[in-house]
Amino acid sequence: MRTVALIVAGGAGTRMGQDIPKQFINVFDRPVLVYTLESFQRHPEVDAIEVVCIDGWSAVVEAYAKQFNITKLKWVAPGGKSVQESIHNGVEHLTNELDDGDIVIIHDGIRPLTDSAVLTDVIRVCKRYGNAVTSTPYNEQIFLVDQGDPSTTTQYIPREVIRRVSTPQAYRFGKLRDVYRKAFAQGIGIGGSSYTNTLMVDMGERLHFAEGSDKNIKLTTRADLELFKAYITSDEDSWLK
Secondary structure, three states: OOEEEEEEEOOOOHHHOOOOOHHHOEOOOOEHHHHHHHHHHHOOOOOEEEEEEOOOOHHHHHHHHHHOOOOOEEEEEEOOOOHHHHHHHHHHHOOOOOOOOOEEEEEEOOOOOOOHHHHHHHHHHHHHHOEEEEEEEOOOOEEEOOOOOOOOOOEEEOHHHOEEEEEEEEEEHHHHHHHHHHHHHHOOOOOOOOOHHHHHHHOOOOOOEEEOOOOOOOOOOHHHHHHHHHHHHHOHHHHOO
């Protein structure tokens, strides 16, 4: 049984307001995507890496892998028009490479602070149950917008009954491939802000929580980028070689 990381780096990152996709922005002389890849490169249970890449940047990914010694990078697959198309492309690209029982960890290329303990727990839970999604408690109050008057509310959701879910998330390859094929054939769970975890639930699957981390931030805006810089300078011994 092998464990393969599928890193999604297919977005243009327009909200960052930069001239290049945000996963390729340099932070302290190292692209954001490289920080992400290094987390998987270092983890002893990850056997190989696939990057699903935005059109025109595949050669750049391969060059960075050589420059920064990402020896586990085995495949670069083309991205799609949406994140779900990109993941689907990445899964299909692995069809002749993996067995049904192998584990695929799906992760956003713009989440560069992937803790080793989080990866270990995702793999552990997936081995036991067939899937695993990283999650953390939600510590803010959630109120529902009143449909008649969107500026008011009369209902809230107790925070004890909700979890904040992100990547990395892991699945047995056979199930992942089959569910994606069925979902795309039926047009279920593939639009808008949907992701693998929501698609799985839309297709009737039960998901299992694994350990998460508040440091596992997604770099969407310039403010996120500054927060990332603060993390890696304060935890330099933990995050950088």
